[in-house]
Amino acid sequence: MSNQGKPAVALLSGGMDSATVLAIAKSQGYAVHALSFDYGQRNRLELECARKTAMALGAASHVTMRVDLGAFGGSALTADIPVPTGKQTQSGGVPATYVPARNTVFLSLALAFAETKGASDIFIGVNALDYSGYPDCRPEYIRAFETMANLATKLAVEAKARVAIHAPLIEMTKGQIVSAGLKLGVDYSITLSCYAPAPTGEHCGQCAACQLRKKGFDEAGAKDPAQRH
Amino acid sequence: MSNQGKPAVALLSGGMDSATVLAIAKSQGYAVHALSFDYGQRNRLELECARKTAMALGAASHVTMRVDLGAFGGSALTADIPVPTGKQTQSGGVPATYVPARNTVFLSLALAFAETKGASDIFIGVNALDYSGYPDCRPEYIRAFETMANLATKLAVEAKARVAIHAPLIEMTKGQIVSAGLKLGVDYSITLSCYAPAPTGEHCGQCAACQLRKKGFDEAGAKDPAQRH
Numbered sequence: 001m002s003n004q005g006k007p008a009v010a011l012l013s014g015g016m017d018s019a020t021v022l023a024i025a026k027s028q029g030y031a032v033h034a035l036s037f038d039y040g041q042r043n044r045l046e047l048e049c050a051r052k053t054a055m056a057l058g059a060a061s062h063v064t065m066r067v068d069l070g071a072f073g074g075s076a077l078t079a080d081i082p083v084p085t086g087k088q089t090q091s092g093g094v095p096a097t098y099v100p101a102r103n104t105v106f107l108s109l110a111l112a113f114a115e116t117k118g119a120s121d122i123f124i125g126v127n128a129l130d131y132s133g134y135p136d137c138r139p140e141y142i143r144a145f146e147t148m149a150n151l152a153t154k155l156a157v158e159a160k161a162r163v164a165i166h167a168p169l170i171e172m173t174k175g176q177i178v179s180a181g182l183k184l185g186v187d188y189s190i191t192l193s194c195y196a197p198a199p200t201g202e203h204c205g206q207c208a209a210c211q212l213r214k215k216g217f218d219e220a221g222a223k224d225p226a227q228r229h
Numbered sequence: 230m231s232n233q234g235k236p237a238v239a240l241l242s243g244g245m246d247s248a249t250v251l252a253i254a255k256s257q258g259y260a261v262h263a264l265s266f267d268y269g270q271r272n273r274l275e276l277e278c279a280r281k282t283a284m285a286l287g288a289a290s291h292v293t294m295r296v297d298l299g300a301f302g303g304s305a306l307t308a309d310i311p312v313p314t315g316k317q318t319q320s321g322g323v324p325a326t327y328v329p330a331r332n333t334v335f336l337s338l339a340l341a342f343a344e345t346k347g348a349s350d351i352f353i354g355v356n357a358l359d360y361s362g363y364p365d366c367r368p369e370y371i372r373a374f375e376t377m378a379n380l381a382t383k384l385a386v387e388a389k390a391r392v393a394i395h396a397p398l399i400e401m402t403k404g405q406i407v408s409a410g411l412k413l414g415v416d417y418s419i420t421l422s423c424y425a426p427a428p429t430g431e432h433c434g435q436c437a438a439c440q441l442r443k444k445g446f447d448e449a450g451a452k453d454p455a456q457r458h
Contacts (some may be wrong), residue, residue: 010380044450065297066295066297067296067297067338068294068295068296069341094275099339100340100341100342100344100345100376100382101337101340101341101344101381101382101384102341103381104337104340104341104378104381104382105334105337105338105340105341107336107337108333108334108336108337108338109296109330111329111330111333111334112329112330112333112334113300113329114332115329115330116329134379135380135381135382135383135386136381136382138380140380141377141380143375144376144377144380144381145381147373147376147377148333148370148373148374148377149330149333151364151365151367151369151370151373152330152332152333152362152364152365152370152373152374153329153330153333153364153365154329157364157439172452187356
């Protein structure tokens with residue numbers, strides 16, 4: 001592993017995809033500093049899942065940073081409007097669960113965090129197939145962010161370390177993601193996908209995120225350890 | 230003014246440059262929503278200056294958002310290391326007052342704010358001449374951010390409104406900035422430039438920011454209304 005001990009930053013949400021990405025980054029030899037955001041999301045259980053996952057997968061450190069995106073409003077994930085059930089993108093448009101500029105905000109903060117850690121590798125769990133309604137989950141977006149980041153930072157300008165945005169799941173199906181994670185020993189029982197879980201953490205089984213999670217485990221021919229419905 | 234009443238977002242720090250930018254955006258007809266950041270900067274007086282400036286210049290709204298960049302450390306502006314005096318870029322390198330990925334973080338949050346306001350025009354007071362040590366004050370950086378923003382957002386993807394990052398000061402000298410602002414009626418007495426002001430708000434007159442401010446007023450042949458030394 002040529003990256004042995006090299007610092008990297010991985011965004012960690014508490015869901016399946018970012019847990020899988022953290023495991024992938026670790027498997028490539030990086031010392032992974034995990035970064036989570038408390039952005040006023042209604043679902044507070046996510047942050048607890050992120051903390052457990054960072055510990056379980058041996059992250060070098062884990063920071064949860066507060067960013068008050070809720071002050072801006074405009075999304076079902078942070079505001080008091082109903083969470084849509086069923087397939088999110090049936091109209092072909094952008095889903096109501098879209099948070100304004102979310103990945104741009106999160107990658108920018110990851111870039112700041114990376115600079116303070118001397119890291120030039122940033123991992124994010126975006127996926128272009130299952131989340132086709134989100135503009136900031138597309139490969140062309142990730143490449144444009146990377147280009148910008150290499151013009152933005154002291155790290156890139158002075159140290160001549162090229163910033164790389166790694167999105168290892170971007171072209172994978174949900175089934176391939178689950179398979180990859182299981183192979184790397186990810187404990188999916190401590191991840192949370194549901195948009196509207198019970199106060200005790202059970203998945204609702206109905207929302208778009210739960211249906212996508214089920215599809216992933218079905219395709220991988222595996223049983224979801226967190227599924228209680 | 231073809232932009233009459235069109236919403237825009239302007240970053241407002243409490244300093245001279247962003248006050249001038251707000252006045253420029255207003256003069257072009259925009260309804261300007263001002264956005265300031267409480268990012269753990271040591272200098273709390275800045276935020277009070279931003280609030281006064283937003284009111285004085287007739288911003289449509291003003292939001293101060295808390296972002297805990299201080300949690301990352303790494304800069305004289307947020308950490309407990311001495312503020313450099315004199316010219317910042319004498320070594321040709323990046324100055325110690327650099328905050329990791331600051332403009333990237335701020336522009337990203339401005340982009341999120343703009344989406345919730347239905348705005349596609351974002352104004353920022355970066356300057357490439359006097360701040361040549363900062364990679365994220367260069368025209369090529371601003372253009373790369375703009376390209377990324379147009380791939381990132383619902384606004385750009387669905388509404389087909391092209392996101393524009395306006396940096397009207399980028400090629401101006403400090404004297405030209407002061408002249409432009411005075412012509413537009415900016416009250417510089419309520420702006421603060423100093424890295425290490427007295428608790429009562431007086432400029433130290435010694436730090437790099439004070440010297441640059443003095444240069445601006447000297448070049449414009451004007452007296453600084455905030456200068457008390």
